Amino acid sequence: MKTLRLDRWASQLQPPRNPRLYLLAQRCPFSTRESTPRRHELQRRQHQIQTRWQPKRRDGTSRRQASSAAAVAEDEVEYEESPKPNFPTHKHATRSTKLSALHARLSLPTKLPLQTLARCLIDPSVDPRPGYNNAPLAILGQELLGYYTSEHIICHYPRLPMPVLFAAQYAYVGPPTLAAMRTEWGVEHVAAPGPEVDPGLLQLKRMEAGNAMAEDGTQFVKDLPAARRLGSGRRNDQFNYRRGYSSRIVYDDQFGDLHTGLKTLDDLPPFTGAPQAEASEGSEDLSTFTPQDHPVTMDTDPVTVEAASAGFVRALTGAVYLHAGTAAAKAFHRAHVLSRHLKLHELFHFTHPTRDLSRLCAREEFEPPVARLISETGRLSGTPVFVVGVFSGDDKLGEGAGVSLNEARVRAAAAALRSWYLYSPREEDIVVPSDVEGESKKKWKPQMIDMGEIVT
């Protein structure tokens, strides 16, 4: 994958290269404030870019072959109609000490401008227009975080079973971890979004607490019948669908959980020109849909602080990738995600370790496992300790201690299984796929692929 060189594509639209040197740049192309004619021109162009993928609000009856001048006039009218942003403009971003401090504290690449950093802090709950919020960057960042994390886990621990893999992925880049990262970075969130707040704060429309009183004053918000719907409305989140691990891999998100916040086809507005059936009239003539009926609404659903924080960290990863390239994004990921210590051996939970171990030994054609007593103390006391090892032939596979012979035996089998699953190749043999992308000097080595987990 080649790095996108944004600066070569659109140099005139780029903000100053080094935000620390040119903090008070004369002209900010991303500004939404109206002042000089040149700026107005830029704004119009920017607005066109941003609204290109949004349904145009144009009256169906007045559609005509418009001249270019008329089109410009129409665009201006449209711009007047679009709602004012409910967050600090990008002009303020360069003046915010909080933003500059955050940029310096995280040692972000100087190619990443403060304006983009400010945009990463704007949650879609503040402004649903994708040209203004961090949702597009967050989608990219989520994929990058998931990719770099999963390739690291899989290449370092090729034998991990699928449930542990999902759990490890969640522990590294799950929303709670990303939210913790946001607090560790010292980024605070606003109480309520608005154009007057500091751009260095996370802008979100905060969800009401579940145990707050509802409007009727008799029950909690969380007890209201309009329960939050989880999932995408697809077949796999119906109540009778058996969500096995194969189904989780295919349908669900990178943590094996149901997708949240996806809109079903019923929620989305129809495409422009779609025939619409009227409930009352039975005539053949179906009126066509025009997006005019569904203007851009600022009445968005509130989100939790955790979800907004996760969105911010993901968006920042995406922004680092877009502005500074793959190497910077990988360094960012290494510094903030892979540096976290995860106790992988505590993620395992075996229900029948002895049975699994016998199956493993039969599968790999080892001698059947035998539990042998290595040492013991206080057999006749109230607190005995037995140390039992599981041997296959003359080789010790695992060792466990317990207050009874049975407990020590089961613990030893579980330890043996853990040491099987936690096998890691030598550090010099591990090459993750993203290491050999682009013009890197590293040579690809085939990585170990395990046969799969033990099936009993």
Next chain:
Amino acid sequence: MSPQRRNLQTNAKITPNHIIFNPPSSAPNVYHTPSKFLPKSDPRRALYTTAAATPTAEAPKSKPKGILASIANERAASTPPASQLKPVRPIYEKKYHLTQEDIDEIRRLRKEDPRTWTRVRLAKKFDCSEFFVSLCASAPEIADEREKELERIKSKWGRKKREARELRQERKKLWGRDV
């Protein structure tokens, strides 16, 4: 000056020029994969097997080649071979000795008088495991009866006994976890 302190000082003068490896007796780390679990392609497997292949009797005479080899030798000398350790449960070989006639007999006995021919008695008579008997034959008609009997016994338990048993079940769940 305490005698311990003096000892320390005298020891410090004769600093050995080799690594002292004397690990505490703790459970082995699960991240150190046993050599049997290493895949065939892993070079560490060959290292372990050569280290283990050095005969322990000759180790004091011939100088060990490296630190790893010497550590392996020391460990091999200090730990008895697996065959000398007492197994926790008697080792048994699977016999596969029951024929179709035997299995039919198990089914017949269990069906005729499930109260006399319990799983335990059948397993003893046919010299097989109780699990195998359960695979061959079951008696769902007496399951309710047994369950009621168990409930009757449990109802006589006091608070202490019941809670102790429940706690034991909870602790047993933790055996499969590393906590």
